[in-house]
Amino acid sequence: MALRTQTGPYFGEYGGRYVPESLIAALDELAAEYESARDDPAFQAELAELHRTYTGRPSIITEVPRFAEHAGGARVILKREDLNHTGSHKINNVLGQALVAKRLGKTRLIAETGAGQHGVATATAAALFGMSCVVYMGEVDTERQALNVARMRLLGAEVIPVKTGSRTLKDAINDALRDWVANVDTTHYLLGTVAGPHPFPVMVRDFHKIIGEEARQQVLDLTGALPTAVTACVGGGSNAMGIFHAFLDDPDVQLFGYEAAGEGADTPRHAATITKGRPGVLHGARSYMLQDEDGQTVESHSISAGLDYPGVGPEHAWLSDIGRASYLPVTDAAAMDALRLLSRTEGIIPAIESAHALAGTLELGRKLGPDSVILVNLSGRGDKDMETAGRYFDLIDAEAEQV
Amino acid sequence: MTETQSGTTASPVERVIRARREAGTGALIGYLPVGFPDLETSVDAAVALAENGVDVIELGLPYSDPVMDGPVIQAATQQALAQGFRLRDGFEAVRRITSRVDAPVVLMTYWNPVVQYGVDRFADDLAAAGGAGLITPDLIPDEAGEWIAASNRTGLDRIFLAAPSSTATRLQQAVSTSRGFVYAVSTMGITGARSDVDNAARGLVERLREAGSESACVGLGISTAEQVREVLAYADGAIVGSALVSALANGGVDEVARTARALSDGTRVS
Numbered sequence: 221m222a223l224r225t226q227t228g229p230y231f232g233e234y235g236g237r238y239v240p241e242s243l244i245a246a247l248d249e250l251a252a253e254y255e256s257a258r259d260d261p262a263f264q265a266e267l268a269e270l271h272r273t274y275t276g277r278p279s280i281i282t283e284v285p286r287f288a289e290h291a292g293g294a295r296v297i298l299k300r301e302d303l304n305h306t307g308s309h310k311i312n313n314v315l316g317q318a319l320v321a322k323r324l325g326k327t328r329l330i331a332e333t334g335a336g337q338h339g340v341a342t343a344t345a346a347a348l349f350g351m352s353c354v355v356y357m358g359e360v361d362t363e364r365q366a367l368n369v370a371r372m373r374l375l376g377a378e379v380i381p382v383k384t385g386s387r388t389l390k391d392a393i394n395d396a397l398r399d400w401v402a403n404v405d406t407t408h409y410l411l412g413t414v415a416g417p418h419p420f421p422v423m424v425r426d427f428h429k430i431i432g433e434e435a436r437q438q439v440l441d442l443t444g445a446l447p448t449a450v451t452a453c454v455g456g457g458s459n460a461m462g463i464f465h466a467f468l469d470d471p472d473v474q475l476f477g478y479e480a481a482g483e484g485a486d487t488p489r490h491a492a493t494i495t496k497g498r499p500g501v502l503h504g505a506r507s508y509m510l511q512d513e514d515g516q517t518v519e520s521h522s523i524s525a526g527l528d529y530p531g532v533g534p535e536h537a538w539l540s541d542i543g544r545a546s547y548l549p550v551t552d553a554a555a556m557d558a559l560r561l562l563s564r565t566e567g568i569i570p571a572i573e574s575a576h577a578l579a580g581t582l583e584l585g586r587k588l589g590p591d592s593v594i595l596v597n598l599s600g601r602g603d604k605d606m607e608t609a610g611r612y613f614d615l616i617d618a619e620a621e622q623v
Numbered sequence: 624m625t626e627t628q629s630g631t632t633a634s635p636v637e638r639v640i641r642a643r644r645e646a647g648t649g650a651l652i653g654y655l656p657v658g659f660p661d662l663e664t665s666v667d668a669a670v671a672l673a674e675n676g677v678d679v680i681e682l683g684l685p686y687s688d689p690v691m692d693g694p695v696i697q698a699a700t701q702q703a704l705a706q707g708f709r710l711r712d713g714f715e716a717v718r719r720i721t722s723r724v725d726a727p728v729v730l731m732t733y734w735n736p737v738v739q740y741g742v743d744r745f746a747d748d749l750a751a752a753g754g755a756g757l758i759t760p761d762l763i764p765d766e767a768g769e770w771i772a773a774s775n776r777t778g779l780d781r782i783f784l785a786a787p788s789s790t791a792t793r794l795q796q797a798v799s800t801s802r803g804f805v806y807a808v809s810t811m812g813i814t815g816a817r818s819d820v821d822n823a824a825r826g827l828v829e830r831l832r833e834a835g836s837e838s839a840c841v842g843l844g845i846s847t848a849e850q851v852r853e854v855l856a857y858a859d860g861a862i863v864g865s866a867l868v869s870a871l872a873n874g875g876v877d878e879v880a881r882t883a884r885a886l887s888d889g890t891r892v893s
Binding site: 236237238239240241242244245246384385390391394397398401402403404405500501502503504509511513514515516517 | 686687688689690691693694697701704709710734735736737738739740760761762763765766783784785786787788789790793797808811812813
């Protein structure tokens with residue numbers, strides 16, 4: 221059975237629809253509309269044109285030999301999703317879902333956001349299509365990512381700081397779901413990752429699989445062969461599913477997802493969901509999650525707001541169980557070192573999320589050796605992380621801060 | 624006790640609702656969370672419900688991600704969790720309440736805690752504690768195979784939700800799968816008091832009747848005796864939550880007793 225043909229609602233024992241009955245009609249409607257859009261050449265043409273003239277696709281690949289010297293001499297090739305409009309892979313999914321929402325006659329987009337990247341991308345699509353937009357963001361995150369809050373507001377979106385629960389991404393998802401239940405007639409919930417109830421995991425993956433499809437051909441063109449391994453960071457897992465998908469049925473290509481280990485996977489402060497979690501039900505799907513003995517969700521921790529999530533998409537849970545992809549933890553410290561290394565050796569400042577994939581790749585390269593070729597999904601750019609990086613590396617002059 | 628609600632072996636909840644309906648009115652179902660403001664008081668408050676006209680007690684298990692709940696219930700359950708609520712407290716509360724009053728007690732729980740406890744073990748421990756069944760707000764019948772088997776084995780009620788947006792097919796599924804009652808969601812939204820109980824509730828109950836329901840109870844937004852009376856004119860039961868939780872938060876067990884008594888006015892034949 222081809223692994224690439226999975227279309228949900230279940231991936232092995234994972235996935236499904238664990239949501240209030242009030243949402244089932246909306247999910248049914250969304251699934252039907254998505255399937256009709258997927259098979260509609262006009263829809264695909266409209267999305268492809270948007271990607272060409274707005275997103276900036278195809279995104280290029282960049283070989284990074286000076287960085288690769290630190291990766292055991294393996295060839296390292298970056299897929300440059302950081303060069304997309306709005307600065308990350310998130311726009312791929314947002315444009316696709318916004319077009320589906322338009323087909324459904326919805327006039328209002330709502331979204332959750334952690335770091336703010338998905339919120340910014342959703343606000344962007346809402347501006348582009350003339351839709352109203354509300355973004356739910358944990359109060360803690362609105363403070364950590366004040367600049368992205370300003371971006372969303374500039375784009376015309378309303379940002380609602382979520383004050384319930386742990387006041388982070390998981391609570392923003394809860395509030396977005398509550399909003400959706402109450403306003404489902406006019407509103408599309410533009411979920412930002414490959415998690416949530418069916419059809420979100422498969423739909424979001426499909427909108428991101430262009431990453432792997434482009435990169436697979438680009439690497440073939442550059443090297444004449446498929447890469448030895450493909451790597452990506454995994455929070456909810458959208459950029460990883462996007463680049464993995466084209467390679468799922470290439471058995472010789474190894475797939476590695478790097479989870480945020482925060483202060484260490486063996487400390488309580490991490491977001492390494494597959495590494496340390498166990499199967500459960502969260503936000504509408506069965507998958508791995510961080511939870512206590514009673515099934516209460518445990519708060520995650522990562523220096524990267526985009527990976528700071530106690531769940532993971534169900535397709536990743538399945539790929540892990542069947543051994544097709546491996547998921548390994550990367551600490552805050554290793555990610556920040558890799559962020560600085562890529563900046564200094566190649567002049568590319570990655571997002572802290574993507575730096576987790578880079579850190580994993582450094583170690584992987586040393587293991588696979590100089591004959592290997594590693595394709596890394598550079599999912600986002602680091603501009604949004606300058607405050608965190610500035611503090612972490614002590615780069616900001618004390619006087620400059622006072623201005 | 625594997626018959627559905629039309630069967631002769633009615634469950635305790637079905638018997639209570641049927642008796643109230645046959646008396647020309649309907650049942651009052653009252654919700655309170657376990658462990659708020661503490662375990663002891665939550666038990667006393669639930670007992671006070673039964674002693675003041677509430678026919679069926681719905682006990683909520685606090686959960687970290689309660690997507691169906693509005694601000695009042697969220698605040699209460701979050702406080703219970705912060706104070707160290709454990710699932711075993713839920714069974715303990717059921718045991719204590721059912722030892723003091725006759726009203727049947729159903730638990731309201733999001734699904735993951737049940738999965739982690741073990742569906743069979745959960746059903747066994749709930750039955751052993753004297754509980755009558757489960758309301759599962761984020762479990763639809765389509766995903767409930769394991770729970771249907773466990774509830775059949777133990778005779779516990781399983782109460783699924785029906786929404787104004789549910790198709791006729793889904794309403795039929797909710798009716799045929801549920802035992803005890805079907806929880807008819809009055810409005811497209813979450814828990815919390817509302818000044819008007821949505822007209823959608825009446826239409827939904829009518830459609831549930833067409834789907835064969837003999838036990839449809841309406842919840843979400845009901846907070847006054849007037850609304851209880853209005854709902855019981857067409858439904859078999861009225862479910863009140865946030866208003867009772869507010870009463871407990873603001874005035875303790877005495878205020879819960881007063882509020883329950885006032886609400887139960889809505890169940891009197893006038």
